[in-house]
Amino acid sequence: MKHKTFFWFFLPTAMAMLIFIAAPLVSVIMQSLFLPHEAVLIQVENCGPFGCTQQTSIDQEATQALRDAAPMGRFAGLEVYFDRGHLATAEVAEAWRTRESLGAFFGELGNLPFYRAMAFTLTYTFTVTPLLIALGFFIAVGVNSVTRQIRGFLIFFSLLPMIVTPLVGSLILFWMIDARGILGNLLQYLANDPDLSLKASTPLMWISLIVYGIWSSAPFAFVVFYAGLQTVPQDTLESAQIDGATRWQQIRYVLVPHLMPLITFVALIQLMDNFRVFEPIIGFSAQAHATSLSWIIFNDLGGETRQLSAAATTSVLTVLCVAILLTPVLVRTWRDFKGKA
Amino acid sequence: MASKAQEKPLSLRILLTVFLVIWLIAAAFPFMWTLWGSFKVELDFFSIANWRDALTGPRTEFTYGHPFTGAGYAGAWIQEEFWRSVINTFIVCFFVVCISLTLGTLGGYALSRSGHNYVFWLLIAALMFRALPPITLVSGYLPPFFEWNIWGYLPTAIIVLVAINQPFTLWMLHSFFQKIPKELDESAKVDGCTQFQAFRHVIIPVMWPGVITTGLFSFLLAYNDFAVTAMLLSESNRTMIPAVAAFLGTTQTEGNVMFAVAAVVSATVPLFIMVMFFQRQIVSGLTAGAVKG
Known part of the structure; x- marks a missing residue:
């Protein structure tokens, strides 16, 4: 089959996969590196007949301006990956340092959502x-x-x-x-x-x-x-x-x-x-007894507050684990292909 | 075949029969039990006093004057408007199957007829996409869908399901197309057909069994999906499975577990009928990728 014919036959399915699988995957990786902007707080002094009170409120305009300037949120690097909800490196290190026995250490780990899952x-x-x-x-x-x-x-x-x-x-x-x-x-x-x-x-x-x-x-x-x-x-x-x-x-x-x-x-x-x-x-x-990585993603995404960057980070970690499990399949397919050629 | 040497001793035959009967019970009994119990009231199906109540239904008889009642179904279908979800499910499944097969046959055909090196890499990419759990992609869908205001509608979910379906469809159709001899479309081309005409008029007519099998699996994927549809559809556009999950949250606390039981049985019936008619195709589809390798 000529390259050109192949291209036109394959274009529709390639577009579907690029737009709805590859692009979201890239977007998930990007999201995992950013955190939502914190609201800009301002101090307002309210003076009434009974004296003045300090009030803290959200500066809606400034927050909006910040969001418009950088719609992805603020860059956090790998911060989310290492926080308590994910790899929890600080907590794991702490648990390791203060461990009394190996069992107690694993017990500590079981309290961290990622390791529990x-x-x-x-x-x-x-x-x-x-x-x-x-x-x-x-x-x-x-x-x-x-x-x-x-x-x-x-x-x-x-x-x-x-x-x-x-x-x-x-x-x-x-x-x-x-x-x-x-x-x-x-x-x-x-x-x-x-x-x-x-x-x-x-x-x-x-x-x-x-x-x-x-x-x-x-x-x-x-x-x-x-x-x-x-x-x-x-x-x-x-x-x-x-x-x-x-x-x-x-x-x-x-x-x-x-x-x-x-x-x-x-x-x-x-x-x-x-x-x-x-x-x-x-x-x-x-x-209450058993969670899995997929369940954490679902839980983060559901409800009123959609915690996109937390979910995205768990997604990336899940994809990495799946990639490890996929390697033998890929090696096998590669061998089959080599065998045929 | 049945020579004397292959005849089994009695003990082995008994062991085998017992094993198969236990498996048969394990596989089929839960469905029968739930189907039977869905026509009872909650206090019978979840009986504290005596498990036999779920069979005889004394409280159902006490409440409704008959050991069987359709109250759970009426509650689920009419009061909780499960029929909407049923219609949505069939709209979603119909379009997912049609679009998946259209894109998949074109792509799979191209992959099977091209000998170039990139075919292998495309198949590997598809295999990787197939291994991705769909839930990991959802957080990538949400922001743009909210931005463009297309979140919550059936067409959005349909397109996403089609795309998630593509890698699997491609692999399956690719292996079916490879069984059709290349001489067939080559002779059509010699007779003056373009590649597309050869595909449309020569290959597709002999491909029907493969297309039907792949269609069944596309249907199953769309029908059984929970993660994507639960996240991408608004409450009024829900399909059956997210609706069943929603029953668990709301109605269980109100003492209407039987609504959920009725909904679960309703969602199982189409699958039951499908396996009954397409058992052969399902088995051949499951083994298509496996037996060769």
């Missing part, structure tokens, strides 16, 4: 991803071994947790694990503790969120692995059987190596997707 996000990402891969793999092996007639039926129901809107799915589970819901009741019965409430305990809330994460993403792994199982070479499997491999050995030494590229694929995609965990925190109303 990081702790949950990373725990969530690195527990959900391996577990969903394992579950998805066993479902795939299971479905692959039943008769063809009921496979469609199984796949239909297996797809539901993934297809359903994350917020809706998490609400449905949340209502069931409510102390008055069916699963909450069951847990109370099993633990023999009528006051047991998942909402009141941080570890239980984390576990519920992780269970939701596995429940909603395992179908993706299942579908991918199931498709991979259809391409397993039957000869290899048969020769393994003739050599006397047990069923477990067949899975371990034939199926898993055959599916390995797919397992890597699912792991890489899911690491990135789980890192942005957000909707379940809203659905489970879990913000």
